[in-house]
Amino acid sequence: MQIIILENAQQVASNAAQWVAEVIKQKTNPVLGLATGSTPISLYKLLVEKHQQAQLSFENVTTFNLDEYHNIEAENAQSYRTFMKENLFDHVNIDQEKTYLPTCRSDQNPRVQGLAYEEQIKNAGGVDLQILGIGANGHIGFNEPTSSLASRTRIKTLTKQTLQDNSRLFKKDEYQPTMAMTMGIATILDARYVLLMATGKNKAAAVKQMITGPVTAMCPASALQMHENAIILIDKDAASELT
Numbered sequence: 001m002q003i004i005i006l007e008n009a010q011q012v013a014s015n016a017a018q019w020v021a022e023v024i025k026q027k028t029n030p031v032l033g034l035a036t037g038s039t040p041i042s043l044y045k046l047l048v049e050k051h052q053q054a055q056l057s058f059e060n061v062t063t064f065n066l067d068e069y070h071n072i073e074a075e076n077a078q079s080y081r082t083f084m085k086e087n088l089f090d091h092v093n094i095d096q097e098k099t100y101l102p103t104c105r106s107d108q109n110p111r112v113q114g115l116a117y118e119e120q121i122k123n124a125g126g127v128d129l130q131i132l133g134i135g136a137n138g139h140i141g142f143n144e145p146t147s148s149l150a151s152r153t154r155i156k157t158l159t160k161q162t163l164q165d166n167s168r169l170f171k172k173d174e175y176q177p178t179m180a181m182t183m184g185i186a187t188i189l190d191a192r193y194v195l196l197m198a199t200g201k202n203k204a205a206a207v208k209q210m211i212t213g214p215v216t217a218m219c220p221a222s223a224l225q226m227h228e229n230a231i232i233l234i235d236k237d238a239a240s241e242l243t
């Protein structure tokens with residue numbers, strides 16, 4: 001693990017943007033793994049800026065998102081497809097046919113859909129750089145504590161804490177999905193590079209567990225200790241419990 005502690009969230013975003021830009025420029029057909037949530041929003045903003053300043057082309061980029069709510073329409077305001085369109089896809093020259101999310105409707109078999117997603121990743125040549133956030137409970141993707149370290153893309157029920165953490169994004173009477181399709185921990189570990197971003201004091205305990213704790217399914221992010229090219233970008237607040 002390469003741990004980089006930066007002054008603030010903005011520096012974390014700009015450092016992450018440099019890594020992403022580097023991969024896009026170096027590879028002929030770059031494959032990015034993407035995350036949603038609050039943390040990567042400023043990274044996506046910077047990537048859009050780089051694109052607008054003609055410094056970065058997404059023409060040959062393929063993307064695979066970590067997760068998507070189960071049985072949600074792509075057009076739904078709460079879908080991760082909508083999030084990605086609003087924050088990145090609609091503002092860069094990416095071919096949206098090459099942007100994938102692990103979707104699964106209720107009339108489909110999640111196991112078949114999970115395997116199909118794994119196959120799509122493989123056919124694209126694997127993920128070059130996977131962007132990750134971390135949950136306050138140490139989750140990565142929607143691999144909640146107790147998720148198998150050998151897990152692959154599948155359906156997961158979200159924990160109470162994650163539902164609570166994400167409830168800020170839903171209006172008072174709006175339906176909040178309780179299940180999601182997510183890449184597994186082993187799927188994430190297959191990426192050539194993994195870039196985890198964490199900012200803020202509410203991530204400090206999870207960051208400490210991930211870096212200094214044992215490798216355990218109780219803290220899914222601790223699996224990154226086993227990855228040869230895991231870059232952990234954190235601000236001072238997220239690093240505040242590291243001794």
Ligand code: F6R
Pocket residue numbers: 034035036037038039040066067132133134135136139140141142
């Ligand atoms: C998002 C995802 C989640 C988030 C995590 C942190 O696609 O898979 O694991 O990265 O919940 O979310 P934020 O950044 O909102 O704190």
